[in-house]
Amino acid sequence: xxxxxxxxxxxxxxxxxxxxxxxxxxxxxxxxxxxxxxxxxxxxxxxxxxxxxxxxxxxxxx
Amino acid sequence: xxxxxxxxxxxxxxxxxxxxxxxxxxxxxxxxxxxxxxxxxxxxxxxxxxxxxxxxxxxxxxxxxxxxxxxxxxxxxxxxxxxxxxxxxxxxxxxxxxxxxxxxxxxxxxxxxxxxxxxxxxxxxxxxxxxxxxxxxxxxxxxxxxxxxxxxxxxxxxxxxxxxxxxxxxxxxxxxxxxxxxxxxxxxxxxxxxxxxxxxxxxxxxxxxxxxxxxxxxxxxxxxxxxxxxxxxxxxxxxxxxxxxxxxxxxx
Numbered sequence: 514x515x516x517x518x519x520x521x522x523x524x525x526x527x528x529x530x531x532x533x534x535x536x537x538x539x540x541x542x543x544x545x546x547x548x549x550x551x552x553x554x555x556x557x558x559x560x561x562x563x564x565x566x567x568x569x570x571x572x573x574x575x
Numbered sequence: 576x577x578x579x580x581x582x583x584x585x586x587x588x589x590x591x592x593x594x595x596x597x598x599x600x601x602x603x604x605x606x607x608x609x610x611x612x613x614x615x616x617x618x619x620x621x622x623x624x625x626x627x628x629x630x631x632x633x634x635x636x637x638x639x640x641x642x643x644x645x646x647x648x649x650x651x652x653x654x655x656x657x658x659x660x661x662x663x664x665x666x667x668x669x670x671x672x673x674x675x676x677x678x679x680x681x682x683x684x685x686x687x688x689x690x691x692x693x694x695x696x697x698x699x700x701x702x703x704x705x706x707x708x709x710x711x712x713x714x715x716x717x718x719x720x721x722x723x724x725x726x727x728x729x730x731x732x733x734x735x736x737x738x739x740x741x742x743x744x745x746x747x748x749x750x751x752x753x754x755x756x757x758x759x760x761x762x763x764x765x766x767x768x769x770x771x772x773x774x775x776x777x778x779x780x781x782x783x784x785x786x787x788x789x790x791x792x793x794x795x796x797x798x799x800x801x802x803x804x805x806x807x808x809x810x811x812x813x814x815x816x817x818x819x820x821x822x823x824x825x826x827x
Contacts, residue, residue, distance in 0.1 A: 520669045562643075566644060573699065
Protein backbone atom coordinates (compact mmCIF):
# COMPACT_ATOMS: atom_id res chain seq x y z
CA UNK A 514 0.00 0.00 0.00
CA UNK A 515 1.31 3.43 -0.88
CA UNK A 516 2.40 6.01 1.65
CA UNK A 517 1.44 8.79 -0.68
CA UNK A 518 -2.29 8.98 -0.04
CA UNK A 519 -2.20 11.98 2.24
CA UNK A 520 -5.65 13.51 2.23
CA UNK A 521 -6.72 16.87 3.55
CA UNK A 522 -8.67 16.49 6.80
CA UNK A 523 -12.44 16.62 6.52
CA UNK A 524 -13.70 19.77 8.23
CA UNK A 525 -15.26 19.12 11.61
CA UNK A 526 -18.43 21.17 10.96
CA UNK A 527 -19.06 19.03 7.86
CA UNK A 528 -18.51 15.91 9.91
CA UNK A 529 -20.66 16.95 12.86
CA UNK A 530 -23.91 16.61 10.91
CA UNK A 531 -23.07 12.99 10.19
CA UNK A 532 -22.32 12.25 13.80
CA UNK A 533 -26.10 12.22 14.31
CA UNK A 534 -25.96 8.77 12.73
CA UNK A 535 -23.85 7.42 15.62
CA UNK A 536 -26.81 7.00 18.03
CA UNK A 537 -28.62 5.06 15.30
CA UNK A 538 -25.67 2.67 14.97
CA UNK A 539 -25.42 2.34 18.74
CA UNK A 540 -29.12 1.52 18.92
CA UNK A 541 -28.61 -1.17 16.29
CA UNK A 542 -25.71 -2.64 18.25
CA UNK A 543 -27.85 -2.46 21.39
CA UNK A 544 -30.66 -4.38 19.72
CA UNK A 545 -28.23 -7.15 18.79
CA UNK A 546 -26.34 -7.32 22.06
CA UNK A 547 -28.32 -6.20 25.08
CA UNK A 548 -31.98 -5.82 24.21
CA UNK A 549 -34.22 -7.94 26.40
CA UNK A 550 -37.41 -6.53 24.96
CA UNK A 551 -36.98 -3.10 26.52
CA UNK A 552 -36.86 -1.21 23.25
CA UNK A 553 -38.49 -3.41 20.68
CA UNK A 554 -41.93 -4.94 21.04
CA UNK A 555 -40.61 -8.06 19.30
CA UNK A 556 -37.76 -8.04 21.84
CA UNK A 557 -38.09 -11.59 23.12
CA UNK A 558 -38.22 -13.00 19.65
CA UNK A 559 -35.24 -10.96 18.44
CA UNK A 560 -33.39 -11.76 21.65
CA UNK A 561 -33.78 -15.50 21.10
CA UNK A 562 -33.14 -15.25 17.36
CA UNK A 563 -29.78 -13.55 17.89
CA UNK A 564 -28.90 -15.71 20.89
CA UNK A 565 -25.89 -17.48 19.34
CA UNK A 566 -24.45 -14.28 17.92
CA UNK A 567 -24.65 -12.60 21.30
CA UNK A 568 -22.85 -15.45 23.04
CA UNK A 569 -20.12 -15.54 20.39
CA UNK A 570 -19.70 -11.76 20.46
CA UNK A 571 -18.80 -12.20 24.11
CA UNK A 572 -21.66 -10.11 25.49
CA UNK A 573 -22.97 -11.17 28.91
CA UNK A 574 -26.13 -13.22 28.46
CA UNK A 575 -28.40 -14.86 31.06
CA UNK B 576 -16.87 12.47 0.74
CA UNK B 577 -18.29 11.57 4.14
CA UNK B 578 -21.23 9.88 2.44
CA UNK B 579 -18.81 7.77 0.36
CA UNK B 580 -16.88 6.76 3.47
CA UNK B 581 -20.08 5.95 5.36
CA UNK B 582 -21.43 3.77 2.55
CA UNK B 583 -18.04 2.05 2.35
CA UNK B 584 -18.06 1.44 6.10
CA UNK B 585 -21.59 0.03 6.11
CA UNK B 586 -20.92 -2.31 3.19
CA UNK B 587 -17.57 -3.48 4.52
CA UNK B 588 -19.03 -3.87 8.02
CA UNK B 589 -21.88 -6.01 6.74
CA UNK B 590 -19.49 -8.21 4.74
CA UNK B 591 -17.06 -8.47 7.67
CA UNK B 592 -19.94 -9.47 9.95
CA UNK B 593 -21.03 -12.18 7.55
CA UNK B 594 -17.46 -13.50 7.16
CA UNK B 595 -17.22 -13.60 10.97
CA UNK B 596 -20.57 -15.42 11.06
CA UNK B 597 -19.21 -18.13 8.75
CA UNK B 598 -16.25 -18.55 11.11
CA UNK B 599 -18.56 -18.58 14.13
CA UNK B 600 -20.90 -21.08 12.46
CA UNK B 601 -18.07 -23.51 11.75
CA UNK B 602 -15.97 -23.04 14.91
CA UNK B 603 -18.41 -21.80 17.56
CA UNK B 604 -21.75 -23.50 16.89
CA UNK B 605 -20.59 -27.02 17.89
CA UNK B 606 -19.53 -25.62 21.29
CA UNK B 607 -22.88 -23.86 21.75
CA UNK B 608 -24.70 -27.10 20.94
CA UNK B 609 -22.61 -29.01 23.49
CA UNK B 610 -23.22 -26.34 26.14
CA UNK B 611 -26.97 -26.34 25.49
CA UNK B 612 -27.01 -30.14 25.75
CA UNK B 613 -25.31 -29.86 29.16
CA UNK B 614 -27.74 -27.12 30.20
CA UNK B 615 -30.72 -29.26 29.26
CA UNK B 616 -29.29 -32.33 30.96
CA UNK B 617 -28.80 -30.30 34.14
CA UNK B 618 -32.35 -28.93 33.91
CA UNK B 619 -33.73 -32.43 33.35
CA UNK B 620 -31.77 -33.75 36.33
CA UNK B 621 -33.49 -31.30 38.65
CA UNK B 622 -36.85 -31.56 36.92
CA UNK B 623 -39.75 -30.10 38.79
CA UNK B 624 -37.81 -27.11 40.06
CA UNK B 625 -38.82 -23.79 38.60
CA UNK B 626 -36.31 -22.16 36.31
CA UNK B 627 -35.43 -18.49 36.43
CA UNK B 628 -34.31 -16.37 33.51
CA UNK B 629 -34.83 -17.63 30.02
CA UNK B 630 -34.59 -21.35 29.48
CA UNK B 631 -34.02 -23.29 26.34
CA UNK B 632 -36.84 -25.73 27.15
CA UNK B 633 -39.71 -24.36 25.10
CA UNK B 634 -37.88 -22.36 22.50
CA UNK B 635 -39.39 -19.24 21.03
CA UNK B 636 -36.87 -19.76 18.25
CA UNK B 637 -35.70 -23.23 17.26
CA UNK B 638 -32.02 -24.17 17.20
CA UNK B 639 -31.86 -23.97 13.38
CA UNK B 640 -33.54 -20.58 13.71
CA UNK B 641 -30.85 -19.45 16.15
CA UNK B 642 -28.13 -20.67 13.81
CA UNK B 643 -29.65 -18.52 11.09
CA UNK B 644 -29.93 -15.73 13.65
CA UNK B 645 -26.17 -15.90 14.08
CA UNK B 646 -25.77 -14.51 10.57
CA UNK B 647 -28.42 -11.86 11.21
CA UNK B 648 -26.86 -10.83 14.52
CA UNK B 649 -23.31 -10.61 13.20
CA UNK B 650 -24.44 -8.92 9.96
CA UNK B 651 -26.31 -6.21 11.90
CA UNK B 652 -23.47 -5.87 14.39
CA UNK B 653 -21.00 -5.49 11.50
CA UNK B 654 -23.23 -2.86 9.92
CA UNK B 655 -23.30 -0.88 13.16
CA UNK B 656 -19.56 -1.19 13.81
CA UNK B 657 -18.76 -0.40 10.16
CA UNK B 658 -20.82 2.80 10.28
CA UNK B 659 -19.13 4.07 13.44
CA UNK B 660 -15.74 3.00 12.07
CA UNK B 661 -16.28 4.99 8.87
CA UNK B 662 -17.22 8.17 10.76
CA UNK B 663 -14.22 7.78 13.06
CA UNK B 664 -12.05 7.24 9.97
CA UNK B 665 -13.49 10.40 8.40
CA UNK B 666 -12.61 12.37 11.53
CA UNK B 667 -9.11 10.95 12.00
CA UNK B 668 -7.94 10.88 8.37
CA UNK B 669 -5.28 13.49 7.74
CA UNK B 670 -5.21 14.38 11.46
CA UNK B 671 -4.08 11.37 13.47
CA UNK B 672 -2.23 8.18 12.68
CA UNK B 673 -0.63 6.80 9.50
CA UNK B 674 -0.84 8.89 6.36
CA UNK B 675 -1.64 5.95 4.11
CA UNK B 676 -5.38 5.35 4.19
CA UNK B 677 -4.87 1.59 4.10
CA UNK B 678 -2.49 1.69 7.03
CA UNK B 679 -4.85 4.01 8.94
CA UNK B 680 -7.80 1.64 8.45
CA UNK B 681 -5.83 -1.39 9.60
CA UNK B 682 -4.32 0.47 12.57
CA UNK B 683 -7.77 1.72 13.62
CA UNK B 684 -9.24 -1.77 13.42
CA UNK B 685 -6.37 -3.25 15.43
CA UNK B 686 -6.62 -0.57 18.13
CA UNK B 687 -10.40 -0.90 18.27
CA UNK B 688 -10.11 -4.68 18.60
CA UNK B 689 -7.69 -4.28 21.51
CA UNK B 690 -9.83 -1.63 23.24
CA UNK B 691 -13.35 -2.94 22.66
CA UNK B 692 -12.79 -6.70 22.45
CA UNK B 693 -9.46 -7.97 23.78
CA UNK B 694 -9.22 -6.09 27.08
CA UNK B 695 -12.88 -6.51 28.07
CA UNK B 696 -12.45 -10.20 27.16
CA UNK B 697 -9.40 -10.57 29.43
CA UNK B 698 -11.50 -9.38 32.39
CA UNK B 699 -14.96 -10.68 31.47
CA UNK B 700 -14.50 -13.46 28.90
CA UNK B 701 -17.32 -14.75 26.74
CA UNK B 702 -19.44 -17.49 28.25
CA UNK B 703 -21.32 -20.31 26.54
CA UNK B 704 -24.94 -21.08 27.43
CA UNK B 705 -25.26 -22.74 30.87
CA UNK B 706 -22.53 -20.52 32.33
CA UNK B 707 -23.61 -17.42 34.24
CA UNK B 708 -26.21 -16.72 36.89
CA UNK B 709 -29.36 -15.07 35.44
CA UNK B 710 -29.71 -13.08 38.69
CA UNK B 711 -26.49 -11.15 38.05
CA UNK B 712 -27.00 -10.31 34.37
CA UNK B 713 -27.51 -6.62 35.18
CA UNK B 714 -24.27 -6.31 37.14
CA UNK B 715 -22.29 -8.34 34.61
CA UNK B 716 -23.59 -6.23 31.71
CA UNK B 717 -22.66 -3.01 33.54
CA UNK B 718 -19.16 -4.26 34.38
CA UNK B 719 -18.62 -5.39 30.80
CA UNK B 720 -19.69 -1.98 29.45
CA UNK B 721 -17.44 -0.22 31.97
CA UNK B 722 -14.53 -2.26 30.58
CA UNK B 723 -15.47 -1.38 26.95
CA UNK B 724 -15.77 2.33 27.80
CA UNK B 725 -12.49 2.22 29.72
CA UNK B 726 -10.82 0.73 26.64
CA UNK B 727 -12.17 3.48 24.37
CA UNK B 728 -11.33 6.27 26.83
CA UNK B 729 -7.81 4.89 27.23
CA UNK B 730 -7.28 5.04 23.47
CA UNK B 731 -8.46 8.66 23.48
CA UNK B 732 -6.10 9.50 26.35
CA UNK B 733 -3.19 7.71 24.63
CA UNK B 734 -3.70 9.38 21.25
CA UNK B 735 -4.24 12.85 22.73
CA UNK B 736 -1.21 12.69 25.00
CA UNK B 737 1.04 11.33 22.22
CA UNK B 738 -0.15 14.15 19.93
CA UNK B 739 0.60 16.83 22.53
CA UNK B 740 4.25 15.78 22.34
CA UNK B 741 4.58 16.52 18.64
CA UNK B 742 7.99 18.13 19.25
CA UNK B 743 9.44 14.91 20.73
CA UNK B 744 10.84 11.92 18.90
CA UNK B 745 8.70 8.96 17.85
CA UNK B 746 10.13 6.74 20.61
CA UNK B 747 8.92 9.11 23.35
CA UNK B 748 5.52 9.53 21.73
CA UNK B 749 5.05 5.80 21.30
CA UNK B 750 6.01 5.12 24.90
CA UNK B 751 3.66 7.81 26.20
CA UNK B 752 0.89 6.51 23.94
CA UNK B 753 1.34 2.91 25.10
CA UNK B 754 1.41 4.01 28.75
CA UNK B 755 -1.66 6.19 28.26
CA UNK B 756 -3.54 3.16 26.98
CA UNK B 757 -2.15 0.44 29.23
CA UNK B 758 -2.20 2.17 32.64
CA UNK B 759 -5.97 2.80 32.83
CA UNK B 760 -6.82 -0.50 31.16
CA UNK B 761 -4.58 -2.58 33.43
CA UNK B 762 -5.94 -0.66 36.42
CA UNK B 763 -9.42 -1.71 35.28
CA UNK B 764 -8.30 -5.33 34.90
CA UNK B 765 -6.91 -5.33 38.43
CA UNK B 766 -9.47 -3.21 40.27
CA UNK B 767 -12.85 -4.18 38.81
CA UNK B 768 -14.61 -7.04 40.58
CA UNK B 769 -14.09 -10.55 39.26
CA UNK B 770 -17.03 -12.59 38.00
CA UNK B 771 -16.79 -16.30 38.74
CA UNK B 772 -20.00 -18.09 37.82
CA UNK B 773 -18.86 -21.21 36.01
CA UNK B 774 -21.00 -24.03 37.42
CA UNK B 775 -19.17 -26.85 39.20
CA UNK B 776 -18.47 -29.70 36.82
CA UNK B 777 -18.71 -27.62 33.63
CA UNK B 778 -16.05 -29.04 31.26
CA UNK B 779 -12.97 -26.82 31.17
CA UNK B 780 -12.10 -27.74 27.59
CA UNK B 781 -15.55 -26.74 26.36
CA UNK B 782 -15.28 -23.40 28.18
CA UNK B 783 -11.84 -22.80 26.64
CA UNK B 784 -12.93 -23.86 23.15
CA UNK B 785 -15.96 -21.60 23.29
CA UNK B 786 -13.93 -18.63 24.47
CA UNK B 787 -11.34 -19.14 21.73
CA UNK B 788 -14.17 -19.38 19.17
CA UNK B 789 -15.68 -16.16 20.52
CA UNK B 790 -12.40 -14.25 20.44
CA UNK B 791 -11.71 -15.68 16.97
CA UNK B 792 -15.10 -14.48 15.71
CA UNK B 793 -14.36 -10.94 16.85
CA UNK B 794 -10.82 -11.11 15.46
CA UNK B 795 -12.12 -12.19 12.05
CA UNK B 796 -14.71 -9.40 12.10
CA UNK B 797 -12.24 -6.62 12.94
CA UNK B 798 -9.50 -7.97 10.66
CA UNK B 799 -11.90 -8.19 7.73
CA UNK B 800 -13.27 -4.71 8.51
CA UNK B 801 -9.81 -3.11 8.67
CA UNK B 802 -8.33 -4.87 5.64
CA UNK B 803 -11.36 -4.47 3.34
CA UNK B 804 -11.93 -0.84 4.33
CA UNK B 805 -8.21 -0.19 3.81
CA UNK B 806 -8.13 -1.83 0.37
CA UNK B 807 -11.20 0.08 -0.83
CA UNK B 808 -9.82 3.37 0.51
CA UNK B 809 -6.43 2.86 -1.16
CA UNK B 810 -8.14 2.03 -4.41
CA UNK B 811 -10.34 5.13 -4.24
CA UNK B 812 -7.38 7.32 -3.32
CA UNK B 813 -5.36 6.00 -6.26
CA UNK B 814 -8.28 6.61 -8.61
CA UNK B 815 -8.84 10.22 -7.51
CA UNK B 816 -5.05 10.73 -7.52
CA UNK B 817 -4.88 9.54 -11.13
CA UNK B 818 -7.88 11.66 -12.05
CA UNK B 819 -6.32 14.76 -10.51
CA UNK B 820 -3.05 14.05 -12.35
CA UNK B 821 -4.88 13.79 -15.66
CA UNK B 822 -6.86 16.96 -15.07
CA UNK B 823 -3.88 18.97 -13.90
CA UNK B 824 -0.68 17.52 -15.37
CA UNK B 825 1.41 20.56 -14.45
CA UNK B 826 1.39 21.35 -10.74
CA UNK B 827 0.90 25.07 -10.22
